[in-house]
Amino acid sequence: MDQLDKLWLSMGIANLEWGQALMMTVGCLLIYLAIAKKFEPLLLVPIGFGALLSNIPVAGIGGPDGMIGMIYHVGVETGVFPLLIFMGVGALTDFGALIARPSTLLLGAAAQFGIFATLIGAVALNYVPGFNFTLQDASAIAIIGGADGPTAIFLASRLAPDLLGAIAVAAYSYMALVPIIQPPIMRALTTKEERAVVMQQLRPVSRLERILFPFVVLILCALLLPSAAPLIGMLMFGNLLREAGVVERLSRAAQNEIINIVTIMLGLAVGSKLSSEKFLAMETLGILLLGALAFCIGTAAGVIMGKIMYRVTGGKVNPLIGAAGVSAVPMAARVVNKVGLEEDHHNFLLMHAMGPNVAGVIGSAVAAGILLALVGN
Numbered sequence: 001m002d003q004l005d006k007l008w009l010s011m012g013i014a015n016l017e018w019g020q021a022l023m024m025t026v027g028c029l030l031i032y033l034a035i036a037k038k039f040e041p042l043l044l045v046p047i048g049f050g051a052l053l054s055n056i057p058v059a060g061i062g063g064p065d066g067m068i069g070m071i072y073h074v075g076v077e078t079g080v081f082p083l084l085i086f087m088g089v090g091a092l093t094d095f096g097a098l099i100a101r102p103s104t105l106l107l108g109a110a111a112q113f114g115i116f117a118t119l120i121g122a123v124a125l126n127y128v129p130g131f132n133f134t135l136q137d138a139s140a141i142a143i144i145g146g147a148d149g150p151t152a153i154f155l156a157s158r159l160a161p162d163l164l165g166a167i168a169v170a171a172y173s174y175m176a177l178v179p180i181i182q183p184p185i186m187r188a189l190t191t192k193e194e195r196a197v198v199m200q201q202l203r204p205v206s207r208l209e210r211i212l213f214p215f216v217v218l219i220l221c222a223l224l225l226p227s228a229a230p231l232i233g234m235l236m237f238g239n240l241l242r243e244a245g246v247v248e249r250l251s252r253a254a255q256n257e258i259i260n261i262v263t264i265m266l267g268l269a270v271g272s273k274l275s276s277e278k279f280l281a282m283e284t285l286g287i288l289l290l291g292a293l294a295f296c297i298g299t300a301a302g303v304i305m306g307k308i309m310y311r312v313t314g315g316k317v318n319p320l321i322g323a324a325g326v327s328a329v330p331m332a333a334r335v336v337n338k339v340g341l342e343e344d345h346h347n348f349l350l351m352h353a354m355g356p357n358v359a360g361v362i363g364s365a366v367a368a369g370i371l372l373a374l375v376g377n
Helices: 002-009 018-035 042-052 067-078 079-092 096-100 100-112 114-126 135-146 148-160 161-176 178-189 209-226 227-244 248-272 281-311 321-326 330-344 350-373
Strands: none
Touching: 002 079, 002 248, 002 350, 018 042, 018 161, 018 227, 042 067, 042 079, 042 248, 042 350, 067 079, 067 148, 067 161, 067 248, 067 330, 079 148, 079 227, 079 248, 096 209, 096 350, 100 281, 100 321, 114 135, 114 281, 114 350, 135 148, 135 161, 135 281, 135 350, 148 161, 148 227, 148 248, 148 350, 161 178, 161 248, 178 281, 178 321, 178 330, 209 350, 227 248, 227 350, 281 321, 321 330
């Protein structure tokens, strides 16, 4: 009889708690959105499955001694995975649109406004019972507004390691939900006439300009904001591999094998933080709320800056491209293109939106560097 009791107590059904069942349902929902709705499957499939694995009773897969727990410790807590992701993003990214129209840097900068607005909101949330965020915690939470998962993880690992899991989940969740969150904000802040603006073709960018660009950005970073050098440096290194034209094997490795492996590991590690005991807490829910607010404010600020540029240029800039100033590459640019096509089936904004989109990647890294320099230990 004792053996039967022991066998029963070792079974998952005997140890399953309602919180674990709820979070496994959330994991299944993320996988459904990835497969059925095609909402960033590269992110949501591993995150969703990581949530399933980490909530299996007794197994402890997401714990400190479990496989995913060890992956989380090695790659996420140390900040290594975000830097490798940035190298891959740099190798995948064509900065030609930004080089051809440098003014789109303003759109990328404006979209970071959500970060600093949310910093104030996180500090103010301390007046609500149940919340106790330090300035470091608030800074790490605020970076979610940049819609840049690797940057959010990197900054949280430096400023608020205890909140890293919740911040990572929030950042990647909102990145994946860009197609749902952004369009209503874009339509609400623009008129039909503004959304239908057809922009002029970008000028050709020379190979020399493309090669010099990583060095110029890195030098400026080293001189003005060295705290952002890890992120900016790996981004520019990856881009140099792409543009140099003499290291195709390394460029292909950064674009494919390395970033694919790291994405799988990072997704599973982030999903492991969707365990019930860590996720169903007041602080985590507050972080999710602030993250959504930050992302919405960043999107709105980018669109508003786009409207300003529309007026200044006499209607030559489509304000929609401002929404791509958040650094969810290339998701935000694709959403801008989709909303633009709804007004005019011949108005392709993808390349124009890539300028502020890649500017947003640089902008979020710069914002992280500023916060690290101001409130870091």
